[in-house]
Amino acid sequence: MAEAQIVCDSLVRIYQTGSVEVQALQGLDLTVETGEMIALVGASGSGKSTLLSLLAGIDAPTAGRAHVAGWDLLDMSARDRLRYRRRTVGYIRQQTAQNLVPYLTAAQVVDLPMTLARRPRKDRAQRVRTLLEAVGVGHCADRRPAQMSGGEQMRVSIAVALANEPAVLLADEPTGELDTQTSAQVFGVLRDVNKDLGVTIVVVTHDPDVSTQVERTVSIRDGRTSSEVLRRTSTAENGDDEVVHEEYAVMDRAGRVQVPKDYIEALRLTRRVRLALEGDHVSIRPDAQEPQP
Numbered sequence: 001m002a003e004a005q006i007v008c009d010s011l012v013r014i015y016q017t018g019s020v021e022v023q024a025l026q027g028l029d030l031t032v033e034t035g036e037m038i039a040l041v042g043a044s045g046s047g048k049s050t051l052l053s054l055l056a057g058i059d060a061p062t063a064g065r066a067h068v069a070g071w072d073l074l075d076m077s078a079r080d081r082l083r084y085r086r087r088t089v090g091y092i093r094q095q096t097a098q099n100l101v102p103y104l105t106a107a108q109v110v111d112l113p114m115t116l117a118r119r120p121r122k123d124r125a126q127r128v129r130t131l132l133e134a135v136g137v138g139h140c141a142d143r144r145p146a147q148m149s150g151g152e153q154m155r156v157s158i159a160v161a162l163a164n165e166p167a168v169l170l171a172d173e174p175t176g177e178l179d180t181q182t183s184a185q186v187f188g189v190l191r192d193v194n195k196d197l198g199v200t201i202v203v204v205t206h207d208p209d210v211s212t213q214v215e216r217t218v219s220i221r222d223g224r225t226s227s228e229v230l231r232r233t234s235t236a237e238n239g240d241d242e243v244v245h246e247e248y249a250v251m252d253r254a255g256r257v258q259v260p261k262d263y264i265e266a267l268r269l270t271r272r273v274r275l276a277l278e279g280d281h282v283s284i285r286p287d288a289q290e291p292q293p
């Protein structure tokens with residue numbers, strides 16, 4: 001079977017500032033299939049942006065395994081990394097302004113990544129128009145960022161990220177600075193890109209409504225994937241279609257599963273627990289020998 005488009009195993013990123021060490025990712029596992037669109041959620045500081053910048057090839061992992069579209073992110077020359085950033089991934093940064101250039105028009109900024117990738121001039125002009133139309137901002141071609149709304153700027157940012165036909169699109173809080181209605185429209189553009197162009201998309205978001213818009217929402221806690229919510233459509237007893245959200249814990253390759261904090265507290269689980277295979281499930285019980293607090 002072909003490997004998934006994004007595979008992270010026990011991914012670690014440690015930042016060292018002076019004598020202080022921050023473990024932004026502490027053994028994160030994530031698999032995203034080709035053509036999937038997933039949302040990544042988690043509290044502030046949980047490691048979402050760190051993960052995205054590693055996947056974008058902006059930053060390098062400290063340890064673990066990370067493969068994206070056939071590239072090994074832990075074993076890449078500087079030249080490979082540049083090529084990867086230009087052609088394999090599209091990255092939309094958290095602040096809209098960081099994706100654009102104040103003195104360039106929308107058409108010029110979408111053209112830029114193609115010029116850097118040495119695409120012939122005649123292809124570029126046509127593609128700039130097609131891309132701006134595709135994300136609904138054809139009318140902004142000659143405008144600079146200051147002459148566009150936040151939603152229009154974000155659409156142009158999406159067009160920039162798509163310029164070199166990336167296999168993977170990474171978006172860090174693309175709707176964070178937008179009102180509810182504009183957010184829904186921008187999210188709609190990302191969904192269309194995913195459906196129509198088959199681009200694999202990972203979107204970081206704080207918006208609790210996103211799980212209703214994607215098939216899979218992955219939660220990150222303390223630099224690890226903690227749970228996943230899958231959205232499924234099933235048929236209710238009255239014959240109507242109903243959307244069901246089911247939450248799953250994530251197990252890593254070594255078989256480790258994180259027990260949710262509220263379960264630990266409810267059963268007063270301590271360092272040692274009793275595990276038992278019971279027919280079709282595994283049970284976890286408190287250790288009777290351990291003194292209860």
Ligand SMILES: Nc1ncnc2c1ncn2[C@@H]1O[C@H](COP(=O)(O)OP(=O)(O)OP(=O)(O)O)[C@@H](O)[C@H]1O
Nearest residue numbers: 015017022024042043044045046047048049050051
């Ligand atoms: N360049 C850096 N140097 C040192 N520490 C960093 C750096 N970047 C991130 N961190 C730390 O790593 C941890 C994870 O940060 P990250 O930005 O990935 O979180 P996040 O989940 O994206 O948060 P938010 O939702 O607020 O954007 C935090 O403790 C943060 O302070």
